[in-house]
Amino acid sequence: xxxxxxxxxxxxxxxxxxxxxxxxxxxxxxxxxxxxxxxxxxxxxxxxxxxxxxxxxxxxxxxxxxxxxxxxxxxxxxxxxxxxxxxxxxxxxxxxxxxxxxxxxxxxxxxxxxxxxxxxxxxxxxxxxxxxxxxxxxxxxxxxxxxxxxxxxxxxxxxxxxxxxxxxxxxxxxxxxxxxxxxxxxxxxxxxxxxxxxxxxxxxxxxxxxxxxxxxxxxxxxxxxxxxxxxxxxxxxxxxxxxxxxxxxxxxxxxxxxxxxxxxxxxxxxxxxxxxxxxxxxxxxxxxxxxxxxxxxxxxxxxxxxxxxxxxxxx
Amino acid sequence: xxxxxxxxxxxxxxxxxxxxxxxxxxxxxxxxxxxxxxxxxxxxxxxxxxxxxxxxxxxxxxxxxxxxxxxxxxxxxxxxxxxxxxxxxxxxxxxxxxxxxxxxxxxxxxxxxxxxxxxxxxxxxxxxxxxxxxxxxxxxxxxxxxxxxxxxxxxxxxxxxxxxxxxxxxxxxxxxxxxxxxxxxxxxxxxxxxxxxxxxxxxxxxxxxxxxxxxxxxxxxxxxxxxxxxxxxxxxxxxxxxxxxxxxxxxxxxxxxxxxxxxxxxxxxxxxxxxxxxxxxxxxxxxxxxxxxxxxxxxxxxxxxxxxxxxxxxxxxxxxxxxxxx
Numbered sequence: 001x002x003x004x005x006x007x008x009x010x011x012x013x014x015x016x017x018x019x020x021x022x023x024x025x026x027x028x029x030x031x032x033x034x035x036x037x038x039x040x041x042x043x044x045x046x047x048x049x050x051x052x053x054x055x056x057x058x059x060x061x062x063x064x065x066x067x068x069x070x071x072x073x074x075x076x077x078x079x080x081x082x083x084x085x086x087x088x089x090x091x092x093x094x095x096x097x098x099x100x101x102x103x104x105x106x107x108x109x110x111x112x113x114x115x116x117x118x119x120x121x122x123x124x125x126x127x128x129x130x131x132x133x134x135x136x137x138x139x140x141x142x143x144x145x146x147x148x149x150x151x152x153x154x155x156x157x158x159x160x161x162x163x164x165x166x167x168x169x170x171x172x173x174x175x176x177x178x179x180x181x182x183x184x185x186x187x188x189x190x191x192x193x194x195x196x197x198x199x200x201x202x203x204x205x206x207x208x209x210x211x212x213x214x215x216x217x218x219x220x221x222x223x224x225x226x227x228x229x230x231x232x233x234x235x236x237x238x239x240x241x242x243x244x245x246x247x248x249x250x251x252x253x254x255x256x257x258x259x260x261x262x263x264x265x266x267x268x269x270x271x272x273x274x275x276x277x278x279x280x281x282x283x284x285x286x287x288x289x290x291x292x293x294x295x296x297x298x299x300x301x302x303x304x305x306x307x308x309x310x311x312x313x314x315x
Numbered sequence: 316x317x318x319x320x321x322x323x324x325x326x327x328x329x330x331x332x333x334x335x336x337x338x339x340x341x342x343x344x345x346x347x348x349x350x351x352x353x354x355x356x357x358x359x360x361x362x363x364x365x366x367x368x369x370x371x372x373x374x375x376x377x378x379x380x381x382x383x384x385x386x387x388x389x390x391x392x393x394x395x396x397x398x399x400x401x402x403x404x405x406x407x408x409x410x411x412x413x414x415x416x417x418x419x420x421x422x423x424x425x426x427x428x429x430x431x432x433x434x435x436x437x438x439x440x441x442x443x444x445x446x447x448x449x450x451x452x453x454x455x456x457x458x459x460x461x462x463x464x465x466x467x468x469x470x471x472x473x474x475x476x477x478x479x480x481x482x483x484x485x486x487x488x489x490x491x492x493x494x495x496x497x498x499x500x501x502x503x504x505x506x507x508x509x510x511x512x513x514x515x516x517x518x519x520x521x522x523x524x525x526x527x528x529x530x531x532x533x534x535x536x537x538x539x540x541x542x543x544x545x546x547x548x549x550x551x552x553x554x555x556x557x558x559x560x561x562x563x564x565x566x567x568x569x570x571x572x573x574x575x576x577x578x579x580x581x582x583x584x585x586x587x588x589x590x591x592x593x594x595x596x597x598x599x600x601x602x603x604x605x606x607x608x609x610x611x612x613x614x615x616x617x618x619x620x621x622x623x624x625x626x627x628x629x630x631x632x633x634x635x636x637x638x639x640x641x
Contacts, residue, residue, distance in 0.1 A: 011618055011619075012617065012618065109620055303421055303424070305423075
């Protein structure tokens with residue numbers, strides 16, 4: 001393993017802020033792809049951090065066994081100060097790094113960081129995986145979200161990653177300043193994995209994704225394949241019309257009655273919403289299907305998402 | 316007229332209420348004024364309240380020289396949760412209000428507010444966004460635009476501010492209010508001044524006069540007096556390539572020696588950076604070129620590589636270069 005600092009800035013009080021790339025490479029002739037794994041753009045999303053930690057351990061062993069056929073680059077902490085303080089944003093600047101990518105931003109330390117990261121990924125990757133957990137409010141089943149424009153290229157790769165579902169959704173302007181969109185626009189296929197909830201580690205989900213990434217590395221020829229994996233999930237492929245979102249009809253406290261990953265029937269109770277006048281309203285599933293997003297943080301505003309359901313196709 | 320345009324319930328208390336002020340004839344072309352997109356941009360809110368007071372007095376007849384001919388719509392306070400918490404972003408979702416446009420009426424609080432602003436301003440002819448500098452900086456009063464076509468230039472000339480800065484296009488601009496207004500063919504300018512969490516009365520007065528001049532020039536406001544102004548403020552239009560950022564090469568405490576809104580000479584000292592432990596001077600910050608000091612670091616603690624100041628430089632005309640013109 002070789003480690004290289006790709007961005008550094010001195011802080012006023014002590015050690016510098018550094019973004020480190022750890023690289024694992026084939027000793028002999030490289031025939032496989034160069035795959036990059038990025039995590040920690042949002043400092044409160046810790047699943048990716050754990051996944052990368054585990055993968056780095058495995059990759060070290062595999063590198064020693066000469067099992068690498070390509071290159072794997074791991075960027076385990078893309079926003080170090082946010083990770084240190086457990087915040088989504090880079091705390092000193094209140095900036096969401098994943099809204100600063102793109103060629104024409106004005107000067108700030110945050111945009112300098114995003115430029116350095118984007119440039120390094122572009123010059124070292126044939127394929128990128130960007131790990132995210134959900135925000136403070138929602139728990140997500142392991143999934144890969146793909147913008148419709150990149151569906152053809154990304155879905156076959158996403159199917160290798162052992163996630164529960166692949167959600168193809170329409171493009172929105174807000175995505176244009178994200179790492180994933182910028183890399184995909186630069187024709188470097190980039191998968192954005194979303195799993196769990198922020199500030200926590202769901203070990204089951206992490207193990208599931210670790211297996212998926214190893215499978216991805218093997219299937220893309222980056223890592224030698226010892227024997228075919230039989231335990232890889234066949235994810236549900238969802239088009240935009242196959243996702244039902246349940247939004248909160250009012251502000252209040254949402255108390256869930258179900259668990260994520262459950263198969264719901266139309267009319268099933270998802271939970272109760274207690275509003276400020278102490279009125280309680282049942283939240284009901286509008287359709288049958290797989291519950292893949294569920295609100296964990298009870299306080300909710302009007303219009304906030306409470307659940308997402310992968311709509312079950314009726315024959 | 317103060318009118319409630321949106322009510323959003325909150326989990327535990329009184330609802331959030333979005334208000335707009337309206338003055339003048341609804342059949343005439345309207346000017347929209349929006350401030351408080353970020354909860355710490357108090358300068359714009361102060362400017363908006365100054366304008367509200369003035370327009371109220373015009374409508375009530377306390378200013379007999381003025382008649383309101385057009386319509387003015389103002390939203391003084393938009394990011395209600397952030398303002399209540401004294402923070403830039405709404406703490407519940409951490410969403411940047413000015414990255415939430417055009418919004419969604421069925422969405423979460425930030426999205427619903429953004430949607431309401433678009434809905435209630437979509438028919439306006441002009442739009443002015445009143446803001447402060449980004450966190451940690453101070454801006455000299457100036458105009459920002461996303462484009463510099465002839466209509467926008469006319470708008471800027473009528474605002475009678477000396478400095479007009481065209482912003483570099485960025486993917487994030489597409490979800491800002493300014494961009495979305497442009498998509499609705501609203502002539503748009505951003506008036507930026509001061510620093511977050513503060514109000515600079517002098518800068519507010521400059522911008523207040525600027526907006527009054529604009530309203531008179533565009534016929535929104537009629538002044539019966541035939542006053543000839545002595546000042547002939549001509550704006551300088553600065554394209555993005557005329558921005559010069561001055562960076563910190565060290566980390567520490569930045570002590571400034573200049574003021575925003577002043578001309579800077581090449582080689583002039585902008586300030587210095589001192590080490591937090593020893594107090595030793597680590598670096599003297601020198602202007603690499605002459606220019607107008609548009610933005611200056613306000614918060615003294617700085618990281619290495621951070622921008623400390625932005626100078627706007629003008630291309631010299633051949634008149635300045637030829638020896639016999641001097």
